[in-house]
Amino acid sequence: MADTSRRALRLLSLLAARRRWSLSELAARLDVSERTVRRDIETLRLLDYPVTTIHGPAGGYELGAGHALRPLLFDDEQALAVAVALQTAPGTVFGLGLDAARALDTLEQVMPARLRATMESLQLTRLQNYWEFPAPPIASDALKVVGSAVRHHHVLIVESLRADGTRPEPRDxxxxxxxxxEPHHLVVWAGRWYLVAYDLAASTWRVHRVDRLHLHTPPGTPFTPRDFPGSDVAHFVMTSHDRGDSLATWQCTGTARLHLAAETVARWAPGGSVVEHLDPQHCRLTIGAWSWAGVAGILATFDTDLTDVEPPELVEACRRLMKRWKTIASTTSDKSDSTTDLINDPF
Known part of the structure; x- marks a missing residue:
């Protein structure tokens, strides 16, 4: 009986996780026969869960609308996933850390003892990496406005904010x-919220930093969604150099002109750097690190010609690194020559 009850809860969880399942898929996931799945579905129906049978070649089973699933219906894997997700939730929204902690406590209270033990088995400490430079946290109300506009296809009226979050005056x-x-998609990348939208005045697609937008509420009139060019939202965001990023605060900040397209550098530049388009083959990268050698080393990773390197401290750091690399290359060459001599004349 206990095995049957656990399997029924697992079946209910699967039905809630996806719109439609075939009988064979459910049998495979539960590791039981198709006959057993049919019997468990009848058990759920007797408990008033609206499991609907879809006939036809693409048929199967789905959970009908109108029945709320309680949190205690998580299985072991879902309980562990929730515990990890809530403890590692990024701090990109004001108050999200406290809200996530409260949500974890609430879920643990309503979980059966076995599932609660699964969630409590993973208590972790999350450390921030020095290279993590997320944008300032955004207000949850702003996120709700943008998310709702994306979902319901409502025009947004926005103003651009400065890097410090202030609104420019008309005389500025x-x-x-x-x-x-027209908001199309929300993207989170490197701790920053981006909104992909179609600008009606400019008649073009653009990427906006959500924390750099002042939103006029309520949203505007409904619109018919446009076809997104290329259909790859992630690639569009990562390769857009004018997505509103601002430079992070570093001890050392330098800049150089790179012989690479801005969209290429924008995709691989670390968070907290700024890419400027110069021409189709060149861009300017402004980047920071904890030392001038660190800035020079990052620039070197792009493996391209560098010009207009500033400030002088960065140029001097490049010279020092060049000497070090030259020494390493010379030492490696000497060892290689010695090995070749031994092979040719071992005695």
Whole structure:
């Protein structure tokens, strides 16, 4: 009986996780026969869970609408996933850390003892890496407004904010009037929230940093979604050099002109750096590190010609690294020559 009950809960969890399952898929996931799956589905129906049978070649079973699943219906794997997700939730939204901790406590209270033990078995400490430079946390209300506009296809009216989060005045040089955009997709990358949207005034697709937008609420009128060019939202965000990124605070900050396209450098540049388009074959990268040698080393990873390197401290660091690498190359060459001599004349 206990095995049957656990299997029924597992079946219910699978039905809740995906819209439709075939009978063979359910049998494989539960490691039982198809006849046993049919019997367990009847058990769920007797408990008033609306499991619907879909007939036809693409048929199967799905959980009907109108029945809320309680958190205690997680299986062991889901309980572990929730414990990890809530403890490693990024701090990109104001108050998210405290909310995640409260959510974990709430779920543990309603879990059966066995599942609660699974969740409590993984208590971890999350450390921030020095290279993590997320944007300032955004307000949960702003995230709800943007998310709702994306889901319901409502036009957003936005203004651009400065890097410090302030709104330019109409008399300021960097002031831009409110504009209407059609929000398409929310993307989280390197601890920063990006909104992919179609700018109605400019008639082009753009990437916006959500924390750099002042949102006019409520959202505007509904719109019919456009076909996104290329259909690869991730690639579009990563290769857009003008996505509104601002330079992170570092002890040393340098800049150089790279013989690479801006979209290429934008994809591989570390978080907290800024890429400027110069022409189709060149861009300027402004980047920081804890030392001038660190800045020089990062620039070297792009394996391309560098010009207009600034400031002088960065140029001097490049010279020092060049001497070190030359010494390493010379030492390696000497060892190689010695090995060759021994092979040719071992005595």
């Amino acid at each position: 040089a960097d002031f831009t009037p409110p504009r209407r955009i």
